[in-house]
Amino acid sequence: MASALKNLSTYDDSNIPDATELSFGIVVADWNRDITHALYEACMETLLKHGAKEENISVAQVPGAFELPAGARILAGREKLDAVICLGCVIKGETQHDEYINNAVAQGLMNLSISTGRPFIFGLLTPNTHEQAVDRAGGKHGNKGVEAAVTALRMAALRKEKPEGKKSIGFGN
Numbered sequence: 598m599a600s601a602l603k604n605l606s607t608y609d610d611s612n613i614p615d616a617t618e619l620s621f622g623i624v625v626a627d628w629n630r631d632i633t634h635a636l637y638e639a640c641m642e643t644l645l646k647h648g649a650k651e652e653n654i655s656v657a658q659v660p661g662a663f664e665l666p667a668g669a670r671i672l673a674g675r676e677k678l679d680a681v682i683c684l685g686c687v688i689k690g691e692t693q694h695d696e697y698i699n700n701a702v703a704q705g706l707m708n709l710s711i712s713t714g715r716p717f718i719f720g721l722l723t724p725n726t727h728e729q730a731v732d733r734a735g736g737k738h739g740n741k742g743v744e745a746a747v748t749a750l751r752m753a754a755l756r757k758e759k760p761e762g763k764k765s766i767g768f769g770n
């Protein structure tokens with residue numbers, strides 16, 4: 598669903614787990630720093646809002662989005678993390694370079710999630726223009742950093758769940 602139809606910062610916080618005992622990694626790309634820093638701030642704020650402790654959040658910066666999967670793997674190798682959030686912004690240029698980066702990051706994080714069994718969250722903006730990026734980094738369409746943090750909270754909790762009895766499947770997101 599397009600961000601114009603579903604604000605990135607809006608979520609049902611009735612089904613967000615308490616993060617007191619959870620540990621996170623956040624990997625942030627330097628490219629388009631004004632955007633990625635706004636994503637990082639919102640991501641960190643959301644994790645803390647739901648009980649995460651600052652001392653349980655490891656942060657790493659990488660040169661560009663293409664380095665996000667490698668940076669995430671390095672962080673996950675250093676610490677026991679319940680989820681790793683990757684934040685970046687790849688703005689379309691004149692060539693197809695953006696497509697190669699975006700596809701590599703998506704595939705890289707998916708491969709890490711499946712091969713490790715831990716969630717690696719795809720918090721990458723892939724806008725056509727800087728304005729579209731601003732709209733999704735705290736602008737009219739909300740903040741992708743919030744969405745990434747909420748996703749990390751829910752997936753980390755899912756991974757820790759004990760299979761005690763059946764749970765109703767909520768359709769909140």
Ligand SMILES: Nc1c(NC[C@H](O)[C@H](O)[C@H](O)CO)[nH]c(=O)[nH]c1=O
Nearest residue numbers: 626628660661662663685686687688
């Ligand atoms: N154009 C953008 C890049 N390009 C750099 C790559 O991500 C990578 O660092 C380089 O190809 C060396 O491996 N990165 C972004 O994050 N955003 C862009 O718009």
Ligand SMILES: CC(=O)[C@@H](O)COP(=O)(O)O
Nearest residue numbers: 688689690691692694695
């Ligand atoms: C994706 C980018 O913005 C940059 O790495 C390449 O831009 P361009 O396609 O104009 O060379």
